[in-house]
Amino acid sequence: MAKLDLFKFVPFRLNRLGxxxxxxxxxxxxxxxGLDIPEWRVIATLGFRKEACSAQYIAQCTRTHKSTISRAVTALLERHLLERVENEDDRREFRLRLTRKGTMLYEDLIPSLLRREQEILGCLSAQERKDFARLLGKIEDSLGLVQTSRPMSEIEAY
Amino acid sequence: MAKLDLFKFVPFRLNRLGxxxxxxxxxxxxxxxGLDIPEWRVIATLGFRKEACSAQYIAQCTRTHKSTISRAVTALLERHLLERVENEDDRREFRLRLTRKGTMLYEDLIPSLLRREQEILGCLSAQERKDFARLLGKIEDSLGLVQTSRPMSEIEAY
DNA sequence: GCGAGATAGTCTCACTTGCAACTATCTAAA
DNA sequence: TTTAGATAGTTGCAAGTGAGACTATCTCGC
Known part of the structure; x- marks a missing residue:
């Protein structure tokens, strides 16, 4: 008789851990x-990349639905953490970038987030962390998840 | 200036991968x-464990909110995949167990799910899979996530 | 230049889920 | 025995999210 131990089943474990x-x-x-996850993703994407980029780009590379990103962008615009400028080349899209206030928030947040990441990985040795990141990368690759920052043109349709 | 590459940031990667x-x-x-995730978790828990167990127990060990489990149980009862019997020792709780129909569904589902798991892990060698599972386990342990089936009495309050 | 189809972003709707209140029941202590 | 507090399970409510329709704009082929 077939059995499946949920606690040894990797998909369940990844979902729970995530x-x-x-x-x-x-x-x-x-x-x-007072940021939620989509808002943080927008800020993190814009903060890391110097150039302004479109909402669509953020949606694609964070794998977040475009309507979710749209709402996050609206909220951040209202809080003046973000500004958007019309793109003269394509007036359907807007170029988004952090305001000074948004940049300050971003830079203020980074150290504590990196610290939390290290706390989570603190149970692993340096070598184990490298291994874990490498194995994660292999799985991400095989599932076609975007793994590194790439120019917008290389990101395939979501 | 502090930087954080979302694509190298393990919490983001785990969430996306999960x-x-x-x-x-x-x-x-x-x-x-036609099962959703909570319903599957109920079935998976009951299918793996022979003894009937309570909704509370399922909620705790799958780390799913008790109201979500309650709704899943109701739906499964209506479909006759589950049955519940009053617990004479404690009339607040019910003992849940799969019906014959539920057991058949469970056993029918297992092979394809295990196959999908293997597809996802197919990019790793046998040794890498072992390593990955071990590292996952260390992180789960350090975060206090339940990792193996344990008697109900050992599971601390959610 | 014009029309068909594609794309960026917004908005409405339906669905899911967590929270917290609620009922019923249990436990322990006065 | 009574009462206070804890616990199992259910339910109403509010917030968040994805699907898909919609508008405006772009692109490409004729």
Whole structure:
């Protein structure tokens, strides 16, 4: 008779761990700045990339639905953490970039988030962390998840 | 200036991977049996453990909110995949167990789910899979996630 | 230049889920 | 025995999210 131990089943474990880690991290930017996960993703994408980029680009590379990104962008615009400029070449899209205030928030948040990441990975040795990142990368690759920052043109349709 | 590359940031990667893998797997039981994730978790827990157990127990060990489990149990009862019997020792709780129909569904589903798991892990060598499972386990342990089936009495409050 | 189809972004709708209140029941202590 | 507090399970409500329709704009082929 077939059996499946949920606690040894990798898909379940990844889902549970992803939710857990995400909850731990998001409490950081939610409590300090009232940001939710989509809003944080927008800020993180714009903060890391120097150039302004479109909402569509952010949706694609964070794998978040465009309507979710749209709502996050609206909220951030209202809080003046973001500004958008019309793109003269294509008037359907807007170029988004962090305001000075948004950049300050981003830079203020990074150290504590990196610290939390290190806490989560603190149970692993340096070598194990490298191995874990490498194995994660292999799985991401095989599932076609975007793994590194790439120019917009290389990101295939979502 | 502080920088954080979202694509190298483990919490983001785990969350994205967890969502992706979960979506890939859930399409299997959704399309074949119209089950959603909470319903599948109830069935998986009861199918693996021989003894009947309470909704509370399922909620705790799958780390799913008790109201979500309650709704899943109601739906499964209506479909006659589950039955519940009053617990004479404690009339607040019910003992849940799969019906014959539920057991058949469970056993029918297992092979394809295990196959999908293997597809996802197919990019790793046998040794890498072992390593990955071990590292996952270390992180789960350090975060206090339940990792193996344990008697109900040992599971601390959610 | 014009029309068909594609794309960026917004908005409405339906669905899911977590929270918290609620009922019923249990436990322990006065 | 009574009462206060804990616990199992259910339910109403509010918030968040994806699907898909919609508008405006772009592109390509004629």
């Amino acid at each position: 939710a857990e880690v995400s909850a731990a991290l998001s409490s950081e930017y939610r409590e300090r700045y | 969502a992706e893998v979960s979506a890939a797997l859930s399409s299997e039981y959704r399309e074949r049996y």
